[in-house]
Amino acid sequence: MEEENEDSLDLLLDTLCNAFGGIILITLLIALMSQEASESPETPKNFKTQWMLEQQTISKLDNEIVIEESINANLQSDQQNDVSEKTSSALRDMDKLKQEKESLAERIALLQKKLLSVPANSSNLAVDLQRQLRQLQKMDSENQELTSQLKKRIEQIEAKLSSANRDIASSKRERTQTLRLPKEKGKTGKKYIWVIVKYGNIYPIGHPDTEEIFNIRTLNENAVQFSPIRSKGYNPFANQNEIIQYFRSIDKKKKYLAFQVFSNDPSFKSFNQAKQIATSMGIGYAWEPRINDIVLVKDGGTGAGSEL
Numbered sequence: 001m002e003e004e005n006e007d008s009l010d011l012l013l014d015t016l017c018n019a020f021g022g023i024i025l026i027t028l029l030i031a032l033m034s035q036e037a038s039e040s041p042e043t044p045k046n047f048k049t050q051w052m053l054e055q056q057t058i059s060k061l062d063n064e065i066v067i068e069e070s071i072n073a074n075l076q077s078d079q080q081n082d083v084s085e086k087t088s089s090a091l092r093d094m095d096k097l098k099q100e101k102e103s104l105a106e107r108i109a110l111l112q113k114k115l116l117s118v119p120a121n122s123s124n125l126a127v128d129l130q131r132q133l134r135q136l137q138k139m140d141s142e143n144q145e146l147t148s149q150l151k152k153r154i155e156q157i158e159a160k161l162s163s164a165n166r167d168i169a170s171s172k173r174e175r176t177q178t179l180r181l182p183k184e185k186g187k188t189g190k191k192y193i194w195v196i197v198k199y200g201n202i203y204p205i206g207h208p209d210t211e212e213i214f215n216i217r218t219l220n221e222n223a224v225q226f227s228p229i230r231s232k233g234y235n236p237f238a239n240q241n242e243i244i245q246y247f248r249s250i251d252k253k254k255k256y257l258a259f260q261v262f263s264n265d266p267s268f269k270s271f272n273q274a275k276q277i278a279t280s281m282g283i284g285y286a287w288e289p290r291i292n293d294i295v296l297v298k299d300g301g302t303g304a305g306s307e308l
Helices: 002-039 047-117 122-175 240-248 265-280
Strands: 178-180 191-198 201-204 214-220 223-228 255-262 285-290 294-297
Touching (some): 002 047, 191 223, 191 265, 201 265
Antiparallel strands (some): 191 201, 214 223
16 A cells, blocks of 8 residues: 555655646747847747647646646545555454454353362362262163163063963964865765854855955964954845845755854854854854864864764
8 A cells, every 4th residue: 555655655756746847948948039039039939839838838727737736536545445445454453353252252252161160279179070980880880780770670571572482382272173174074974164253244265265254374284274254254134035036056965064163243243144044054063162163184183062
């Protein structure tokens, strides 16, 4: 900024020197013209030429005045800009100092809080650290003891769970009743047709729609499990015509119905209704209560009861 001010002053001085030099030159010319006029009185004066020279001189002076005023305005503008920039810079520095002051005040406040939490001397600090160490050691010991107890508890629960699984498997084996596939029974020479009664419906095994009304799962080469589908089957009350039509397809001289009834009221009601329809059509039957789904085996198992 100082270099720019020096350049402006140099330009101003050059302009002023040029202006004063021109003025001096014009003055000398006027003096010479006046002297020549006085030395030759015989020569008439040319007032028009003198007036034009004076007008040119006045015009030059006006131009120099305009130039000086412009230079002065530029100097004032440069000075104002310089002052404005300095003021802005000073304001920015002041804001920066204020921010630094606030930051230092916050750090001082934080250090004061930390200082309050520190013991008054090194001996108290050592005592406090020892106390905290003992607390941490105690907590570690308690955690180890708790971990040991939890491991023992988990082992006990796993042992109980294993025992419960064995009991469940044993109970399931005891409750599972395997049945053999239909074949001739006793001296009558008749075969039986397994009919599951569950969910208030009847599910004949061997019906044309057997695969649609059962979930059939092969357990092994010798056993197949039949699980009735709740939304399927035939209701003896709502689907009586379908049941009658199915019963008509049964050769009552060669076959009879073996009902496996699950122990709930809707099943027994449906069984009684289906039984009445069968007896009214001269079809024999046998029945027994059930708990689990039926499993048919090729060899072994239990057959149906005697025809009633």
